[in-house]
Amino acid sequence: MRDVIIIGAGGGGPVVAKELAERGLDVLVLEAGARHANPEQEWSALENHMNSSLAGKFRFGPADPAKPAWFRELVTPGNFSQVAGVGGTTLHYYGNSPRAMPGVFAGYRGRDRWMYDYRHQFPFSYEEMRRYYEWTEATLPVQTAAMGTKEQAFFDAATAAGLTPITGKDITHAGFRPQENAILQPGGNAGRTSDPSQLNYPDATGCTLCGHCFQGCMLPKSAPRNLKARRSTDNSYMPMALTADLWKPGGKAITLVTDAYVTRILTDPRWGGRLQTATGVEWRDVNTGEIHSEDAKVVVMAGGCIENPRLWHNSDLPDPNGWVGRGLTDHALDWVTGIFDHDVGGATGTSCSSRADFPGYGAMQNTANTPGVAANNLAASDSGIRGAYDNGLGLEGTWDGKAGRAYGTELKEMMSNINNQMSILILTDDDVEHQNKVDVSRVFKDKQGPVARVDIDKRRRSRRTFRNREYLANKAAEILRAAGATKIVRTDWTPVLLHLQSSMRMGDDRRNSVLDENCEARAVGGLFIADNSALPNSLGGPNPTLSTQALATRTAEKIFQQYFGGDVWVGGETPICSIDDAVTQAVINRGI
Template sequence: MRDVIIIGAGGGGPVVAKELAERGLDVLVLEAGARHANPEQEWSYLENHMNSTLTGKFRVGPSDPTRPGWFRELTKPGSISQVAGVGGTTLHYYGNSPRAMPGVFAGYRGADRNLYDTRFRFPFTYDEMRPYYEWTEATLPVQTAAMGKKEKAFFDSAEAAGLSPLTGKDVTRAGFRPQENAILQPGGNAGKTRDSSQLRYPDATGCTFCGHCFQGCQIPKGAPRNLKARRSTDNSYIPMALTADLYKPGGKAVTLLSDAYVTRIISDRPRFSLGRVARGVEWRDTNTGETHSEEARVVIMAGGCIENPRLWHNSELPDFNGWVGRGLTDHALDWVVGQFPHDVGGTEGAASSSRADFPGYGSIENTANMPAIHANNLSDSNTGIRSLYDNGQANTGSWDGKSGRVYGTELKDMMSDVNRLMAVLILTDDDVEYQNRVDVSQAFTDEHGPVARVRMEKRNRSRRTVRNRNYLTNRAAEILRAGGASKIIRMDWNPVLLHMQSSMRMGDSARNSVLDENCEARAVEGLYIADHSALPNAIGGPNPTLTSQALATRTAEKIFQKHFGGDSWVSRESPVSSINDAVTRAVIQRGI
């Protein structure tokens, strides 16, 4: 029997794995997708090769790209931008690591306290969360982003629009700032040359400004895995989890199995109880089709906002209050693009290094994108094709004309020089709503059982969600206008399920939460969740990964205390950074 089994090696699972490995527990991590052990040999900088949702390296599907991906049923138009594999969706995330808005936590007393999703706050205070943020920020590590052409253009535009800079990690007023990124900032030749021969480690360290964050971070070439620039978990927490015995006294390396799709959580029902106790898991080897099972004292779900509810239902676990899979938030993402008369670095540097925050409404961030993603994003809308039809839904505002898909010669014109495009991603502080949910399909099954069905009612969001989204898109357009954009387009995207939160939410009330205040399932003892689905709300709009990782660190402590008789450590110890020399030596020694 294992001490702990963790289902999923994405943004959250590896955090718990590493933390408990440092405590010496026997941890098994099961990942349904591939293990990308040799990025420099396996990856490219190319959009379709890496990011096609159908055949790309970064898709939700088995390791073998010739086999179909794992289908999820959508009830409305939309797209899902997740990744299966060791590293999960952090394989193509931008590394943006802001903290949550303090206003979404219990006990918040700020003057703007009523602007947030007041029904579904964190069940503990921001002050309680802060040490876990600090621990996680030091481990990754999180650093203030460097500036290039597109960042300077964004800062100048934001200032011209009347915003002022933010200088702290805790956001309590509106303003703009460099991103706090889980990216090692440039050193040596990095960022100073396009000559690849001068960009190998150690001549270059950290981010080389290659402009390919979305295709996975394999730079600097020649660097040990834990010294790759962006801190996706395959570059940070996973290398630590696999070497904890080497760099941490008393530590024990985790066992990591990829291509292992968990199909069932094994549980018992104690006598005289309606609830259950987690005993272990069953999984299927996606290459051989063989099934396996193993028992553990604690089981942790970390398969994400879509797979966790699916696994719960397919395991026939109880859903006493009907909230399993409910309350899905997605930041109601939208996209506002400005076309400038001059180069604003639309494809250069780290994918996103500048942002503006609007407490109570959400955040916006400037992004760099390669051409196909730009074209893709310009062609997605819930409000028809501009100039042809609007589905009765088109919006007008500070942008030019109606929202909608850009198509035909207008698309070709917008795309005629991608470096003249400044693209702003809208991250709405959206509400937890009962209607938005993940359950299982009635029509489709695959080799792992009924597939997940995702329902996001884009046209029926809460009044506050719609208000916030419109507010942010207008502010983004105003910033672009102030910066000199000659043409501004708002897309009004269909749901782009990239930032998903809260489908298995924690909360202080048993009536509307799946998890208690320690992220343990209310209905299944010994079963925890440690990813974005455990978040109680949309965290106010900031990118969710850091907050999930900090929460997962807290959950690891709670598990160690309750099930293994240990003490907490975050308040008493100093974290080991994932770029610490001892970790680097361990990574090299183990050949990771």
């Protein structure tokens, strides 16, 4: 019997794995997708090669590209932006690691508290969460992003639009700031040259400002895996978990099995105050079709906001309050793009290094995208085609014309020089709403059982969510005007399921939450959740990964205390950084 089985090696699972392995527990991690052991040979900067949802390296599907991607049923128009494999969707995230807004936590007493989704708060205070943020920020590590042309242009424009700087990591007022990024700062030749021959480790360290974050981070070349620039979990927490016995006295390296799709949570119906207790898992070898099972004292679900509800329902686990898979949030994303008659660094440097935050409304970030991603962002809309037809949904504001899809000559002109673009991504503080849900399809099945069915309709959002989205889009247009944009286009982006959160939410009210204050399932003892789905709300708008990882650290600590008689460590110890010399040597010794 294992001590702990973790399902999924994306943004949250490796955090729990590393923390518990460091304390000597026997941990098995099961990942349905691939482990990319040698990115320098396996990956490229080609967008379709990496990001195609059908056959790209970064898709939700098996490791073998000849096999079809795994299907999900999407009720309303949109698309998925998720990745299977070690690292999960952090493989193509931009490393943005802001903390949540204090207003989404219990006990917040700010004068603006009424502006948040106060019915679905964290069941503990921001002050308690702060020490888990600090631990996670030190472990990754999180550092202030490197600045360049586009960041300076954004800051100048935000100042001209009347915003003031935010200092520190806590969001106390509306303003702008550099991103706190899980990306190592440039060192040596990095950031000083674009000559590839000069950008090999150790002559170059940290971020080389290549601009290809969405295609995965394989730079600097020749660097040990834990010294690759961007701190996706395949570069940070997973190398630590796989070498814990080498760098931590008393530590025990985890066991990682990839191509292992978990199809059922095994339970025992006898449990004190719970309906059932988890006893292990059943999983299917994606390559051979063989079925395996394994027992454990504790099971941790970290398969994400879509797969966790699917697995729960396919395991016939109890759902006494009807909230499994409910309350899905996604930041109601949108794009506002400015076109300039001069270079504003639109596709230069790190993908996303500057942001502005608006407590009670959400956030926005200046984002540089590669050409294919940028064109997609301009061409995927719910509001008709600009200059061709209006489907009646076109939104009007301080941008040029109605919101909608750019196409044809207009799109070609906008894409003619992407360094003359400034793209702003809107991240709304959207409400937890019962009708936004993930369940299982009544029509479609695959070899793992009924597939996930996702129903999140942006046209049925709450009044507050709509208000926040319009407020932020108009603010973005104001900033672009202040920067001197000659043209401003709002996309009214069709739902892109990227910043998914809250489908298995924690909370202090058993009537509307799946998890208790420790992220343990209310209905199933010994079953925890440690990914974005455990978040109780949309965090006020900030990107979710850091909050998920901080919460997963807290969950690991609770598991260690409750089930293995361990002590609290966060706040009482100094975290070991994923790039420390001892970790680096362990990674080299083991060939991770």
